[in-house]
Amino acid sequence: MKALLLYPKFPQSFWSYDRFMEIAGLKAVLPPLGIITVAALLPQDWEIRFCDRNVNxxxxxxxxxxxxxxxxxxxxxxxxxxxxxQKAVHFGKKVAVGGPYPTSVPQDALDFGANYLILDEGELTVPLFLEALNQGQTQGIFRSIEKPDVTISPIPRFDLLKRDAYLMMAMQFSRGCPFNCEFCDIISLYGRKPRTKEPSQSLAELQTLYDLGWRGSLFIVDDNFIGNQRNVKRFLRELIPWMQQHDYPFTFITEASVNLAEDDELLELMHEAGFYGVFLGIETPDQDSLEVTRKLQNTRSSLVESCHKINEAGMLIYAGFILGFDGERSGAGERIQAFVEQTNIPQPMLGILQALPNTALWNRLKAEQRLFDSINHPTGDQNTLMNFVPTRPIAEIAKEYVEGFWTMYEPANYLRRSFEQCLRIGSLKGRKQTMQFPLGKGLGLVAQVIWHQGLRRSEIRWQFWQQLWTILRHKPQVLNMYLGLCAAGEHFWEYRALARERITQQLGYDPLKVLVLPEKDVMLAKF
Structure with a gap:
């Protein structure tokens, strides 16, 4: 069998880092871990070609x-x-599909002409597909209610990647999350019982990347890396000596729940293993909204203090925030902005709530007849208006979103937060670097940052040089981190304009140009 494995293009988004990729001479942030794991599950006698369409x-x-x-x-x-x-159908090729989107909405793939739907998790469903092929079946849907033991998952085919085109490599340690957030599709896709690989299995993946010549950052793509704290500590205790023996070839970033701040031992182990950053799903500082969306793990401790503690443990914080929860009070956007200022989170991902298929939120809103037509309403982008009827005016939510994004990513504000966050990062003992760029890309990136922010952008020129000088004098260990954040700013300063434009197109007007009249003037304006 000659199989062509394709990974579709991403639209320009918060996470695409388009301008950053351009000035760094890279094509994409991360490789597609799922499909190269599927490649490892295919028969060894198959001929395989793989193309990530974001790269080649x-x-x-x-x-x-x-x-x-x-x-x-x-x-x-x-x-x-x-x-x-459609292109596969046009060329008369059989087409098999899988991944989170077809698993959540299989009918879409069928409607466009897919022959085989390999849904849920491939360790269980790829063998079913292969058996059907051997029997001569020309179509089929392959599903599994059971969740696989991920200790049987093979080492992904990292050799298929054009590795020098990516900012980071990726690996997965666990699947599933123990929490029950109403809007999240992870628990519907992967369950609430976190399943983990064996430490030796994960080290074998790292060794494979090491042997292929990768040096730089690695994203551990788990939706909650610390979902199974016992097993993640087992992994970290074996990762630390491996990193020491290999002279710290990688640095790590991952996603975790905020209760990471409650476990001092876990923070110390992550620090020693070489974790330089973590993405936190903070969502909102409003306790009532957290309770409504069942994100109770974020209500147990002060979110500001939790962020500070994670910083002090040596990790940069990335974080997600959401507008549009049921019962949300006016001014939620301003409260998010205030929280970001308190914590100096450089890259807050502000989004508008979407009801994703098959989540608890989707099911509730469907029962309440509040969902919009999913066919005609785009879903999945951070700057798409909600796909349901909210409890406060859409125009108000949209205005808070655009205002928040526009203000937080104003160049001087962004640079100041990046600087303050880097200064707050705690002890970096035993660590060679806090953030690594792919081999051969670092010097070019630094030169581009100096050109754009140290020379070309007059509005932030002196701020950039003053902050850079302070970093060099007082905390040179975080220089890579600071320059990386500066470079990413070039993306966000373009993207905030795109986000505003997209919301303007959906509303039919620019929310930042609407005059908000006092109530008595609104009454007069009606006449």
């Missing part, structure tokens, strides 16, 4: 060569995913 588009010769096309996609990749299915 496939050719007409690839389409002519293959017998079978295999696609994997997330919801945000919907447009290119659909186009690729």
């Amino acid at each position: 588009p496939e050719t007409d010769a690839d389409w002519e060569w293959c017998d079978l096309v295999i696609l994997s996609a997330m919801l945000v990749q919907k447009p290119d995913f659909h186009a690729l299915i």
Whole structure:
């Protein structure tokens, strides 16, 4: 069998770091871990070609060569995913699809002409698909209610990647999350019982990347790395000596719940292992909204103090925030801005709440008949208006979103937060670097940052140089981190304009240009 594995394009988004990628000479932030794991599950006698369309588009010769096309996609990749299915049908190729998007909404893939749907988790469903192929079946849907033991998951085919095109490599330690947030689709896709790989298994993946020559940052893509705290500590205790023996070839970043701040031992182990950053799902500082959305783990301790403690443990904080929860009080956007100022989180991801398919939120809103037509309403982008009827005016939520994003990513504000966060980062003992760039990319990136922010941008020129000088004098260990954040600013300063434009298109007017009249003037204006 000749199989062409394709990963669809991402639209420009918060996480695409387009301008950063351009000035760094890179193509994409992360490789698609799911589809290269599927590649490892395919028979060894198959011929495989893989193209991440965000890095290297496939050719007409690839389409002519293959017998079978295999696609994997997330919801945000919907447009290119659909186009690729249609192209496969046009060329008369059988097409098999999988990943989070088809698993959540399988009918979409069927409607566009997919032959095989390999849903849920591939360790259990890829063998079912292969058996059907051997029996000559020309179509099928392969599902599993059971969740696989991830200790049987193979080492992903990292060798298929154009590794020098990515900012980071990726690996997975666990699947699932023990919490029950109403809006989250992770528990519907992967369950509430975190399943982890064995430490030796994860070290074998790291050794594979090491042997392939990768040096730099690694994103551990778990949706909650600390979901199983006992097993993650087992892994970290074996990771630390491996890192020491290999002279710290990698630094790590991951996603975790805020209760990370409650476990001093876990913070220390992550620090010693080389973790330089963590993404936290903070969502909102409003306790009542956290309770409504069942994010109770964020209500147990002060969120500001938790952030400070994680900083002091040596980690940079990335964080997600959401507007549009049921019962949300006016001014939620301003309260998020105030929280970001208190914590100096450089890159707050502010989004508008979306009801994702098959989540508890989706099911509740569907029962309440508050969902919009999912076919005509885009879902999955951070700057798309909600796909349901909210409890406060959409225009008000949209205005707070655009104002918040515009203000937080004003260049001087962004640079100041990046600077303050770097200064707050705690002890970096035993660590060579806090953030690593791919080999051969660092010097070019630094030169671009100096050109754009130290020379070209007059509004932040002196701020940049003053902050850089302070970092060099007082905390040179975080220089890479600071310059990396500065470079990312080039992306966000363009993206905030795009986010504003997208919301303006959906509303029919620019929310930042609307005059908000006092109530008595509104009454007069009606006449």
